[in-house]
Amino acid sequence: MAGKSALSDVVQKNGREILSAWVQRQQTDLALRNNLLQPGELQQQASDFLTAFGPAIERGGTDSTTGEAWSPVRDLLSTISRSRARQGFTPAETATFVFSLKRILFDALQREVKDSTQLADEMWKASVVLDDLGLYTTETYQKGREEIINRQQQELMELSTPVVQLWAGVLALPLIGTLDSARTQVVMESLLQSIVDTGSSIAIIDITGVPVVDTLVAQHLLKTVAAARLMGADCIISGIRPQIAQTIVHLGVEISDVMTKATLADAFAVALTRVGLAIVRKG
Amino acid sequence: MDITRSEVVAVRAAAEVVNVRHIVRRAAVDLAFSLVEQTKIVTAASELARNMVDYGGGGDLTVELLSDGIRKGVRLIFEDQGPGIPDIQQALRDGFTTGKGLGLGLGGAKRLSNEFQIDSAPGRGTRITIVRWKGSA
Ligand SMILES: Nc1ncnc2c1ncn2[C@@H]1O[C@H](COP(=O)(O)OP(=O)(O)O)[C@@H](O)[C@H]1O
């Protein structure tokens, strides 16, 4: 062996056979889940991996995969597992990418290495390296999931909308963005709390900034209106644009006993009248 | 009829329904759907994606852009391996819910789509396919 690993030779010399056997194996393992990938994506990733794998063994050895020589392989795996996380693969399915190569490498080694002591040694090395890389795959997959969750939490936070007092007795809640989360509950509750705190008799919920009103959003809105009513305050829902009005009708959501206005300005005018005020032109 | 583009998105958690709306919106915008048409298909997608999470234990959405002569459309396929729907007629009825919803999601999604098809049986999961064609009001 003389320091040089038969493993890297086998990988580099039998690249094409290993690639096709490996891709086939993964396709079988992933079965139907394969449709989460673009056509050719798996082939490309497997081929990129093998291209980086051989030289990494040769230069970096198999004792550890953390060295500089292994960094192209690790970078590649990191990209692949993050994208698997986004595509909806499970951690196990993601790790299969690496683990499924074991059997293929063992077969190739068996064909190429005749001496049985050396064969056992090379198989051990292949096994250690792939276990190491498999763990790394799982770790980066986890990081990928965390990134997705962080981004989503960010989106939800954007919903933290303040309740504003437009006039004594008149509140407004301008809603912006996505409305179907636990966050909505919080925002709606804060409106009810403000009604109590300010003794307001009318509240405008403005949904100009809400792109979609589905049945869950409608349910939240209706619940809030009903709760406010029990507390002696009327709600006006404003900012219902034509496309939203049409979808609400198709969904079959009953909002006829809720006062609605096209714009916040219209709603404000109604609210002022309700509290006995009028806007007049000076002079 | 040709499928000019196809992508699959996993929908496992309620927070991922936002993502579904973005992806479907993008598909509708790419086909130059009007704002009303966009809103209809996005709203239908939101309902069906949430049902998949709430009742189907999560599933996959396939978004396809269709081209049929000069007609252009979006096809959405929602697939889960959940418990399935025992009585489809009942589930479609307005106001019917086994959860805490308004019971308008399935019927609403059907009214918001040009084509609507449910394949479901107890223990075999649920597949719902909807299509909206551009310019079909
Ligand atoms: N993917 C699904 N898997 C199993 N059951 C479902 C699925 N989608 C809908 N259902 C059933 O159909 C019912 C009606 O759904 P829907 O009209 O969306 O109303 P809601 O979501 O408010 O209950 C649900 O309560 C549920 O029992």
Ligand SMILES: [Mg+2]
């Ligand atoms: Mg529903």
